[in-house]
Amino acid sequence: MRIERYADQGRCVGHIDGRVVFVRFALPGELVDVRLDEPHDRDDRYWTGEVVNVLEAGDDRVEPAWPLAGPLAMGGGVGGADLVHVSLDGQLRWKTATINEQMSRLGHVTTDVTVDRMPGDEQSGGLHWRTRIEMIADEDGRPSMRRRGTHVRVPLDTMPLASRELLDVADAEHVWDGGFEPGAQIRLSVPEPRENGKSDDNYAVLVDGRLRAGRQELTETVTVAGRAFHYQVDANGFWQVHRQAPLALTGHVIDLARRQIGDAASACVWDLFSGSGLFTLPLATLTSPRTRMLSVEGGKRAVHHAQRNLRALDLADVDARCGDVAATLAQVPANLARPDLVVLDPPRAGAHAKVCRQIAAAGARSVIYIACDPTSLARDTATLVAEGYTLRDIHAFDIYPMTHHVETVALFVREGR
Numbered sequence: 001m002r003i004e005r006y007a008d009q010g011r012c013v014g015h016i017d018g019r020v021v022f023v024r025f026a027l028p029g030e031l032v033d034v035r036l037d038e039p040h041d042r043d044d045r046y047w048t049g050e051v052v053n054v055l056e057a058g059d060d061r062v063e064p065a066w067p068l069a070g071p072l073a074m075g076g077g078v079g080g081a082d083l084v085h086v087s088l089d090g091q092l093r094w095k096t097a098t099i100n101e102q103m104s105r106l107g108h109v110t111t112d113v114t115v116d117r118m119p120g121d122e123q124s125g126g127l128h129w130r131t132r133i134e135m136i137a138d139e140d141g142r143p144s145m146r147r148r149g150t151h152v153r154v155p156l157d158t159m160p161l162a163s164r165e166l167l168d169v170a171d172a173e174h175v176w177d178g179g180f181e182p183g184a185q186i187r188l189s190v191p192e193p194r195e196n197g198k199s200d201d202n203y204a205v206l207v208d209g210r211l212r213a214g215r216q217e218l219t220e221t222v223t224v225a226g227r228a229f230h231y232q233v234d235a236n237g238f239w240q241v242h243r244q245a246p247l248a249l250t251g252h253v254i255d256l257a258r259r260q261i262g263d264a265a266s267a268c269v270w271d272l273f274s275g276s277g278l279f280t281l282p283l284a285t286l287t288s289p290r291t292r293m294l295s296v297e298g299g300k301r302a303v304h305h306a307q308r309n310l311r312a313l314d315l316a317d318v319d320a321r322c323g324d325v326a327a328t329l330a331q332v333p334a335n336l337a338r339p340d341l342v343v344l345d346p347p348r349a350g351a352h353a354k355v356c357r358q359i360a361a362a363g364a365r366s367v368i369y370i371a372c373d374p375t376s377l378a379r380d381t382a383t384l385v386a387e388g389y390t391l392r393d394i395h396a397f398d399i400y401p402m403t404h405h406v407e408t409v410a411l412f413v414r415e416g417r
Helices: 088-105 164-172 245-261 300-312 325-329 352-361 374-386
Strands: 011-016 019-024 031-036 046-056 115-117 132-137 143-146 153-155 185-189 204-207 210-214 217-224 227-234 266-272 290-297 318-322 341-344 366-371 390-398 407-413
Touching: 019 031, 088 115, 088 374, 088 390, 164 185, 217 245, 227 300, 245 341, 245 366, 245 390, 245 407, 290 300, 290 325, 300 318, 325 352, 341 352, 352 374, 366 374, 374 390, 374 407
Parallel strands: 019 046, 115 390, 266 290, 266 341, 290 318, 341 366
Antiparallel strands: 011 019, 031 046, 132 143, 132 185, 143 153, 185 204, 204 210, 217 227, 366 407, 390 407
């Protein structure tokens, strides 16, 4: 098969007898042998498959830095790094093309996005960036990952995507030695040291959600415009997984927010899908003397930590609520009902049309949308544009090297209220 173009989910597109085939571990322009996932005589709209042999390689193809995550036919198949066959520059080109194509096809806007690589990733070859990893114990009690399309668990003695601090903890806690109950879920969470070097106990090893070593509540530190913000987060909860992502994303979002708020003495801000308050804390300090804020998050533990993080900084003008975002926005207190700025960081599925329309109905002039999936961002872009917003800025961050995932930050502005 001759591969034609990039597709979604880390795949590329080719055709067999006019039928679309989505192919893993391919690159545009390549001539490859492909094994289909299912019998070739089925009557589906499209087929899926995987490269088993490269006959004519593309310029961006490299030997996988982590062979276990490569194609099944080449001894891989464990997942977690579906662009491991692509050069680092090629990965940026792939992600740039994906964002621009999705924004055009689904968002009906033309973009020329820039994708930034995180500091240190080029030097480390796109490895050693994850501050959280999850594995499963195999039948011998060793950490492992499942091989795609099988029940086989491949034992691991390291994790190339894990940060060096995390690997140090894994070694110190003898994680690779095994001894786990077969089938147990193993999670390591190790915040990146920021200010005073390593903290002896600022890490967690969890087995089936229960703490085995370290501590349940971890400290994350993010410096924005010279000010350090400290966050208490649940070791088993969500946090931006790339060691540099909290700094890069928060810095960019707050810079956009300051430009939108300008020199106003006060402002009303919504922070939706707010997690443990990564953006909430610096947003709450945007204006002086006060920024009135509503933050909404569905996870109870995350909201508990966000409220505690706010109290620690004496940020009393933030109404941090736990609940479904759409349902919460239907009953906003009058003093918070007309936001000047809305920041939202929804899950992979996006915010959906209802929330976008609620934002528009509230009269928000500016919207900063942080997206981990270009397709969802593009769909919500179409809704916001239909509500009178204009895409004013779009920038992306490669906080998931070796994978097809990419984080995109878009600024929408609507004139008048």
